[in-house]
Amino acid sequence: MEQYMIKKILSNNVVLVEKNQKSYVLVGKGIGFGKKRGAFLEDLNEIEEKFISLEGLADFEYEHFLETVDPKIIELCKKIIEMVACELDENLNPKIHAGLIDHVNLAIKRLMEGIEIVNPFLFETKLLYPVEYELAEKAVSILKENLEMNIPEAEIGFLALHLYGGRGNNDKEEALKHSKMMNQILSHVGKKLEIDMDKYPFDCQRLMMHLIGVMSRVKKNQCIEKNFVSKLKDDLRYEFKVAYDISKILEKTLKLRVPESEVGYIALHLHRLNSYKR
Structure with missing residues (x-):
């Protein structure tokens, strides 16, 4: 019978073991x-x-990693992983275990030291990854309840990215890149249309949801027809120019071409936003 050999006792409830x-x-x-x-x-x-997988860590990193992590954080991360697996009815990729523990451990240390956690991409992350964001809210509730400390909403966004990265072959870094891209787009729109985007959260959300659709269609090569584009170029010249700028930001991130027809639909959404200042 195969057995686990104890390499280190971390606490009464957490042990480092070796097998095969x-x-x-x-x-x-x-x-x-x-x-x-x-x-x-x-x-x-x-x-x-x-078990908590240590995949991604080299052998010589185990000891240092575990010496810097509070065993209670390991227990809570295991609880979070179990909760997420139950809610999704799927197991997270073991590759995220060590990264999730390391992130939560560092975040809690920073909060205990009075260091503010800032997440400039929170709004975009919430819209891009709603399922993972909701799970991250529950994860933060687990941490709050067990650690008896306040954890800011900013941390929910970071945890959502970790959880997204743990599903299937998803990439956390790509998810963060998309959140940054959406933030860049909204900033560009606000500047070019001279609009405070915070005053129009609903329309801002509609624009983002449309851009998410653009991303999906571009990736699947299922873009809409372009028989109305020439008229839009004449009627909405400025909005079309801003929409073209947005398409280039999308292309840079996605490494795919955004067709002119999609630029036209983006221009229509911008026209709605632009009409508010008149």
Whole structure:
């Protein structure tokens, strides 16, 4: 029977183990109580459900990583991972375990030291990844309840990106890049149309939702027809120019061409926004 060998006792509920030359963290009530380094744990099915993967960390990084992380944070991250898996009815990719723990541990340390957490892409992240954002809200509730401390909304956005990156083959860095891109677009629109975007959250949201649709259609090569574009170029010259700027921002991020027909529809949304200042 294959067994887990204890490499380090982190707390009564958290232990570092090795199996088949791979390291894992096991989380379970009393799992480390009375145990010693070098002891073996039987390969029980219930243990398989308690592991935290250290995938992505080199062997020489394990000890340092675990020395800097509060074992309670590991327990809470395991609870968050279980909650997310239950809500989605799917398991998160083990590759995010170490990154999630490291992020939460650092965020909590910063808050305890009185350092403000700022997230300039919160609004965009919430719209781009609504499912993950809702799960991140529940994750923050778990942290608040167990740590008895206030955690700002900014942290919800960062956790949402981590959770998105843990689903299937999603990429957290790509998700953050898209949030930054949307932020850049909204800033550009506000500047060019001389509009305070914060005063029109509903229309700002509608514009973003349309841009999300543009991104989806461009990726799938399912863009709309362009038989009305020439008229829009004449009727909405300024909005069309701003929409063209937006298309170039999209193209730079997506590495795909945005057709002129999509530029036309973006111009229509900008026209609605621009009409408010008249």
